[in-house]
Amino acid sequence: MNNTNQHSAYIDILHEELMPAMGCTEPIAIAYAAAMAKKVLDEMPERIVIEASDNIIKNVKSVVVPNTGNLKGIEAAAVAGIIAGDADKVLEVISVVNDDERASIKEYLSSKDISVKASQSGLIFDITIHAYCGDSSVTVQISHFHTNITRIVKNNEVLRMNSDCDEVNMSTKTDRSLMTVHGIIDFAESVDLAKVKEALQQQIDFNYTIATEGIKNSWGANVGSVLLNTWGNDIKNRARAFAAAGSDARMSGCELPVMIVSGSGNQGLTASVPVIEYAKELKVDDDKLYRALLISNLVTIHQKTGIGRLSAYCGAISAGVGAGAGIAWLNGGGYKEIAHTIVNALAIVSGIVCDGAKPSCAGKIASAVEAGILGYEMYKNGQQFYGGDGIVVKGVENTIKNIGRLGKIGMRETDQEIIKMMLEN
Template identity: 50%
Template sequence: MIEVSKKDRRKYEAILKEELLTALGCTEPIAIAYAAAKAKETLGTIPDSIIVECSGNLIKNARAVVVPMTEDLRGIEAAAVLGAVGGNPAKELEVLTDVTGEDLTLTKQLLAQEICEVKLLDTPAKLNIRVRCKKGADSSLVEILHEHNHIVHIERNGEVLYDIPHSLEDVSESGTDRSCLSLEKIVSYGATADLSGLYEVLDKQIAYNSAIAQEGLSRPWGESVGRTLLEVYGNSVNVRARAAAAAGSDARMNGCEMPVVINSGSGNQGITVSVPVIEYARSLQSTHEQLCRALVVSNLVAIMQKYKVGRLSAFCGVVSAGAAAACGIAFLQGADADVLGMIITNTQGNVGGIVCDGAKSSCAAKISSSIEAGLMGYEMAKRGCVFRPGEGLVKEQYEKTIDSFCRMAKDGMETTDRKILEIMIEGC
């Protein structure tokens, strides 16, 4: 087993703490609500005019999903107005936690008055939000860039109150450098890490993501993908892993007011990397420590793949997360880095073409498909079967295969991304 330096160990723990954040609701509309709440706080009063400018990927992911604490309101306008009316910016991605019935009533009134205007922001950044609030002669501006809770600029009445150096092109400005991640090091770190500094965030991931999965299985949220899987395919651990994760997304995409612990900026990815591992750990009667070590592996494998693509793209992030979940399950059963590389290769070679056409109910089905592909990839790997170098995007080394799919997702799907947004804006 490869040795992981003390420096890299510190980095791995820092990366997990930076990525495994708590969020209430889909992170794109929540980021908009956060920006609006901060803009309203800066303005000092509820605005009578809001302009929300978003990059295309934000519009794609925020336009169809239910905003939590609203019962059934969807879209960018609802997120922005509710954030400005009742959001608490101190809570960042849990900004809507304290929303009251009175806040919701006022939000609906302001939406009826059409005080919010949404514009497509001309920016090379995939994740970019600018919210402008006005009240009489007073105005405020808040900008978020590259990460859902990363405010880079604040103005009031044209005066700059806060600004940090930032580039629309550079997505690696904040946080710990992710380039230190490798499969061999992740497996070694997962097996030997001092978990004392990680138990808090991992226990929260177990508790929160299990709870929303159970909620999705208990009641008919959205199109009930998770419940359907259990009803049709039985109660094996394989089916439960897929069904529970899908059910968490069923609930989350359709307005469930329960928080999740995210991964790579996404609640659906956070659910996907954790819930299947939790289900298998229960079936295997694993100890709490064994489960936490497996979650360290699954989370880091997902981050290793996703940071090269970026927070948002035309590539569905739960594909990488499904592969990562299967890696966590394999690690739980003693697999080494070579097996994990085979799992990722087999998963990406199977479902690596799934596109992201926004956050919505069908995300639950994509989660199920990706986890199923990951588990099949693991079964293939156990039998020594892996897609061969030269077949499609598969390369001789696993790390190079991961790079191939990441390059395809980030660079190759630029046109796809624009076309998806164009078609979505056309409407039904």
């Protein structure tokens, strides 16, 4: 692939991955499917059946659905989409909800027939909403990633069907296999910023705003405030504190949007906020910040490609490593510094589990960002982990490949045990 085509592919990947969302993306995907079902049905459903894969159940169980008055769970997410959702807004589907609608959501939950079933599709990411009113019915299915509507059926008539979809072919439009750390750095340093500036500026504006809200006010476990109160205002501490604070706010129902990365608002926050904080400390211009964010976002996406959208492997780790790469570049690092930062950080924190979306995500984000920064500082001080040290192998691409194998295959049984534990509570 020539340089022009490669740059075009990286631009497409960024625009596919960076998008605005309000709230944790799994319950929002449920709300999106439900809003679409209501739109197609064209009347208020009397009964709803929700089918969800285990990983969806895991990521929706403990998180507050925004704009619902602190309601949690699959049923609340679906009903919010039915009552107040605007399907045309996609992952901002319930960004505008008034008091009457909030009251109607609670009334619907208490008075209507709503049931949740485990999906039998065998897919890791699968949501199906069945909505019924009298003799009319609509089915809407989202599979593989948060905005991918694969099936719409109304009164037994198929309106949309992607029967050959799979995670590799349908979860993204652009081939991720071309991605390399070397290629990412080349792209970030040479791309015409006008082609990516709008999305990156929106990421800066949205993600830093919710991070600041998380620091200023009480949200979740207040991990960011604890970090600042305990270890002070040093840049390394601020970087992880503000990222954690943004997560605490969104996990607890804060009604501010974020720009997601790899289908996750937490990953979007982790990949961006520490880099923004370092850029402020170093007093760099906007263009340098944009290029550092390109490195952070794309290194995050590169790692997640092998792991998949949902896994027992905590996605914030990938984003913390990405942030470390962006911070290394901001400090003058090139390919060698960035590659070693990635390998060092992965050696430290790979294996932290994902047990659903909830306040403890903020603590994991803090650890991931710390590892990203430590990975860079180790290399600056002449220290590194070597091939043969555990899952680290020689070469950054080989280590990233091992991480994909660990997250997708090695932690499959771990994922099932985590889900069993969560459903027992």
